[in-house]
Amino acid sequence: MPVVEFLQFTLSGISFGMIYAAIALSLVLIWRGTRVLNYAQGGMAMFTTFIAIEVIYHTHNYWAGFVVALAAGMVLGAACEITVIRPTLGRPPLNAVIVTIGLLILLEGLAGILFGGQYRSFPTAFSITGLKVSGTPLGVSRFDVFVVVAVLVTTLVLAVLFRYTAAGLRMRAAAFNATIARLSGIRVARVLTVGWALAGLLGALAGVLVSPSTFLYPNSMDAIFVYGFTAAVIGGLDSPAGAVVGGLLLGVALSYAGGYVGGSVGANLTPLIALGILVVVLMIRPDGLFAGARMRRV
Amino acid sequence: MSSGPEGAGREADGSGGRADDDGVAAASASLAVEGLVAGYGEVIALDEVTVTAEAGVITAVLGANGAGKTTLLRAVSGLVRPRRGRVLLGGTDVAGRSPEQIVRAGIAHVPEGQGVIPELTVEENLRIGMMSWPARGIWGGRKPPPRGVGGDGSSREQGGSGGDRSPPRGVGGDGSPREQGGSGGDRSPPRGVWGDGSPREQGGSGGDRSPRGNRAARAAALDEEYARFKPLADRRRKLASTLSGGERQMLVIARALLARPRVLLLDEPSLGLAPRVMAQVMDLVVRLSREDGLTIVLVEQNARSALSIADHGVVLNLGRVVASAAAPTLAADVALRHHYLGF
Numbered sequence: 154m155p156v157v158e159f160l161q162f163t164l165s166g167i168s169f170g171m172i173y174a175a176i177a178l179s180l181v182l183i184w185r186g187t188r189v190l191n192y193a194q195g196g197m198a199m200f201t202t203f204i205a206i207e208v209i210y211h212t213h214n215y216w217a218g219f220v221v222a223l224a225a226g227m228v229l230g231a232a233c234e235i236t237v238i239r240p241t242l243g244r245p246p247l248n249a250v251i252v253t254i255g256l257l258i259l260l261e262g263l264a265g266i267l268f269g270g271q272y273r274s275f276p277t278a279f280s281i282t283g284l285k286v287s288g289t290p291l292g293v294s295r296f297d298v299f300v301v302v303a304v305l306v307t308t309l310v311l312a313v314l315f316r317y318t319a320a321g322l323r324m325r326a327a328a329f330n331a332t333i334a335r336l337s338g339i340r341v342a343r344v345l346t347v348g349w350a351l352a353g354l355l356g357a358l359a360g361v362l363v364s365p366s367t368f369l370y371p372n373s374m375d376a377i378f379v380y381g382f383t384a385a386v387i388g389g390l391d392s393p394a395g396a397v398v399g400g401l402l403l404g405v406a407l408s409y410a411g412g413y414v415g416g417s418v419g420a421n422l423t424p425l426i427a428l429g430i431l432v433v434v435l436m437i438r439p440d441g442l443f444a445g446a447r448m449r450r451v
Numbered sequence: 452m453s454s455g456p457e458g459a460g461r462e463a464d465g466s467g468g469r470a471d472d473d474g475v476a477a478a479s480a481s482l483a484v485e486g487l488v489a490g491y492g493e494v495i496a497l498d499e500v501t502v503t504a505e506a507g508v509i510t511a512v513l514g515a516n517g518a519g520k521t522t523l524l525r526a527v528s529g530l531v532r533p534r535r536g537r538v539l540l541g542g543t544d545v546a547g548r549s550p551e552q553i554v555r556a557g558i559a560h561v562p563e564g565q566g567v568i569p570e571l572t573v574e575e576n577l578r579i580g581m582m583s584w585p586a587r588g589i590w591g592g593r594k595p596p597p598r599g600v601g602g603d604g605s606s607r608e609q610g611g612s613g614g615d616r617s618p619p620r621g622v623g624g625d626g627s628p629r630e631q632g633g634s635g636g637d638r639s640p641p642r643g644v645w646g647d648g649s650p651r652e653q654g655g656s657g658g659d660r661s662p663r664g665n666r667a668a669r670a671a672a673l674d675e676e677y678a679r680f681k682p683l684a685d686r687r688r689k690l691a692s693t694l695s696g697g698e699r700q701m702l703v704i705a706r707a708l709l710a711r712p713r714v715l716l717l718d719e720p721s722l723g724l725a726p727r728v729m730a731q732v733m734d735l736v737v738r739l740s741r742e743d744g745l746t747i748v749l750v751e752q753n754a755r756s757a758l759s760i761a762d763h764g765v766v767l768n769l770g771r772v773v774a775s776a777a778a779p780t781l782a783a784d785v786a787l788r789h790h791y792l793g794f
Contacts, residue, residue, distance in 0.1 A: 322571075322578055325575075326582075333562070333579070335549070337580055
């Protein structure tokens with residue numbers, strides 16, 4: 154039944170899309186604050202997911218691992234900003250690019266040493282048995298629903314934080330105009346650290362949510378990072394809303410490609426489709442679909 | 452929205468009249484730059500610059516493009532780190548501190564180019580001005596923000612009465628509205644209204660120690676600026692990008708005032724404004740000095756209009772001070788005008 158199939162692909166695409174959206178959001182957070190593209194975001198997420206898996210194996214408690222992963226993501230994000238990113242600020246942009254790529258290689262190497270290079274399966278919080286409505290499979294499981302809810306809730310909490318709190322205003326001010334922010338007494342360096350911590354949290358969330366479907370190994374987040382990056386560029390690197398929409402669009406598009414083409418061709422086609430979308434968006438709207446008035450840092 | 456009777460308690464713990472032990476510079480709001488050297492990379496933009504801005508008056512800093520005027524302000528506010536020299540805020544050397552610290556010490560810098568944050572609303576832009584205030588809530592035990600000009604001057608007419616008003620008071624909060632405290636008219640700044648002792652409505656806020664008091668003090672401070680700059684009040688929920696040039700200038704000055712500075716550094720506030728609006732801005736600058744007792748350092752390309760409102764003038768050329776005198780004296784010096792001021 155084509156309609157059912159379409160529905161299945163769409164729902165499953167939304168579930169994956171939310172994970173891409175989480176990665177995309179973390180990239181946008183960092184980009185807005187520091188104008189750095191964090192190529193290590195996937196690596197950081199991989200590392201915190203390994204920490205989560207160790208915690209789960211030792212405590213036999215999924216939620217303990219889940220919470221530890223998010224906390225570790227914040228700590229890792231803040232630590233990276235303070236130790237390796239801060240010295241690159243105010244230097245040519247390429248410096249930061251190289252530093253984050255170096256960080257990625259470092260994290261993947263460390264993960265291999267500490268946790269081993271073999272594929273490990275990551276548990277889920279809820280059943281991955283497909284949900285059915287009056288006998289018709291929907292193509293998604295309870296866990297997929299959890300994925301969507303978890304990312305959605307995190308995104309909304311962040312949105313409220315940014316929009317309605319003094320801390321959020323400090324972050325927005327620092328991102329839009331660091332000079333004015335500093336002259337007004339905002340400790341911009343501290344604010345940027347918080348931004349990296351929140352990005353680390355989002356990445357860690359994505360890592361924990363995606364790893365049941367990808368297995369966990371030192372390079373396991375590379376592809377997810379590329380999709381998240383694509384989603385962020387589709388939405389416009391400056392737009393949090395764009396990141397979420399970009400993630401969903403990409404998730405659904407890739408799901409259709411994989412689903413309708415099928416087999417190993419479909420599976421191998423998805424990265425290509427993602428890159429194709431990236432190229433098209435960059436050609437038509439280089440600033441992304443959600444680029445508003447040009448935002449410029451003075 | 453503002454303080455109230457309980458303020459008396461606060462006086463005891465040191466706002467109002469006791470700004471003297473605020474650490475920095477309570478005894479005077481004068482700004483003295485001594486032997487300042489600053490630059491960018493190989494370029495020396497300021498070479499042994501010495502400038503004194505007396506407390507409560509307007510000092511104009513003049514000179515051609517590239518003379519070092521903007522760098523002087525940036526070095527004072529900490530955006531450029533001075534290589535040598537001192538920046539004395541009422542006797543305390545703040546040279547080498549970060550901008551975040553310097554605004555807390557009492558120097559607010561309004562940079563060139565109507566620097567609003569267009570992506571934020573008018574009110575958000577204004578709230579940014581209060582980010583230098585002590586954190587609310589959890590850290591409630593800290594001191595209220597260092598108070599303004601009035602702090603030092605409590606001596607003026609009403610030092611003693613200061614207790615009952617004053618949220619983290621401003622400029623001029625306690626002492627200053629010099630002559631015109633009572634006038635309260637449309638043009639007179641709300642501070643004047645405060646100054647004359649009418650604690651506005653609601654006493655309840657009770658000092659800034661509690662989170663609620665802090666919030667009330669912030670709301671009161673915002674209201675004060677809205678009263679002073681009515682067009683901003685009407686557009687508080689609008690994005691700052693929708694403001695006209697003159698309104699943007701109001702917004703950045705209001706934002707700077709919300710930091711409760713003793714010294715205000717203004718970089719080309721009239722740049723790009725229509726003549727009529729420019730006159731209004733100049734008028735505002737005069738009032739901030741005369742009525743609020745702010746020490747103002749005014750950088751201007753337009754030397755004629757700057758000298759017309761300034762008390763003192765300093766002329767920079769290629770990073771050095773070439774003249775420093777009372778404003779009328781500079782304006783009367785034909786050779787100087789021709790050489791450096793272009794009028």
